[in-house]
Amino acid sequence: MIMAERQDGEKIVMVRYGELFLKSDPVKYHFIGILLRNIRRALEATGHSCSFESPRGRIFVAGEKPEEIAAIIARVFGVVDVSVCIRVDATPDALRDGAVSLALSRLHPPCRFAVRARRQSKTGMNSQQLGEYVGSAIYDAIPGLSVDLTDPEYELFVEVRDCGGLVYDTRIPAPGGLPWGSQGKALCLLSSGIDSPVASWLAMKRGCEVSHLHMDGGRWAGGDVRETAIENHRRLSLW
Structure with missing residues (x-):
């Protein structure tokens, strides 16, 4: 699509x-x-x-x-x-304006900031020049800031790609690994403890399409074991 x-x-x-x-x-x-x-x-x-x-x-x-x-x-x-x-737009001025607008809503002095620039094309400004251009505009727009490229309190990212320019200041970590279902199917025993759901999650991270099997011990297992195992399955199904 x-x-x-x-x-x-x-x-x-x-x-x-x-x-x-x-x-x-x-x-x-x-x-x-x-x-x-x-x-x-x-x-x-x-x-x-x-x-x-x-x-x-x-x-x-x-x-x-x-x-x-x-x-x-x-x-x-x-x-x-x-x-x-x-x-x-993938132009320095459009990236500068977008970055300044985003920084004005997030940055308050005194604060140490850095601009990280990347570009897909090899024409025009290089990455360092683009970062300096955008960073200077932010520095001028918000008095009292300081630039810290080593240990900033706030990072702003700009990218030049074939599909346009991108400005953002947050990178949400995700699990990585391989796409779920790319490595076939597996059956995983699932209990009310922590070991089996962790093992299941790690197998899913490596691309396995996991189905769960719970061995119901009835009254010998304890009153909340079955419900806790189902809750483990529910949590895993969110991934």
Whole structure:
């Protein structure tokens, strides 16, 4: 699925994946297809209708309530991290204006900040020059700030990509691993303890489509064992 025509200033969710890059091209594209399927299923299950775009190295998701969408995708195996971005033109001035607008709503002196810039194309400003250009504009717009590239209290990111410019200041960590269902099916014993749900989660992280089997010990196991095992299954089903 491809996004509708881009609107400057719209919020979109950017999804990064990691070790899928290590695979050969046929395997990589197959895994990305599974990852897109899983993201779409997770969002549909929670009532979100979204559109998708998957340029090289990223997945972009557009829909209402992008913060909620980002939180859901951050529980999808294969995803490394998620950001809610402001999408602008891929020009230095548009990125500068978007970054200043975002910083004005988040930054208050005294604060140490840094701008991290990345670009997909190799024309125009390089990454360091772009970071300095955007950072200088923020520094001038908010008196009392200080620049700290080593240990900042606030980081703002700008990216130049073929699909446009992106401005964001949050990276939500996700579990990484391989897309769920990419490594076949497995059956996992599930108890009311902690060991079996952790083992199940780790198998899911490595791409296994896990089904759970609980051995009900009846009155010999204790009154809350079955309910706790079901609760473990419910929590795992959120991933």
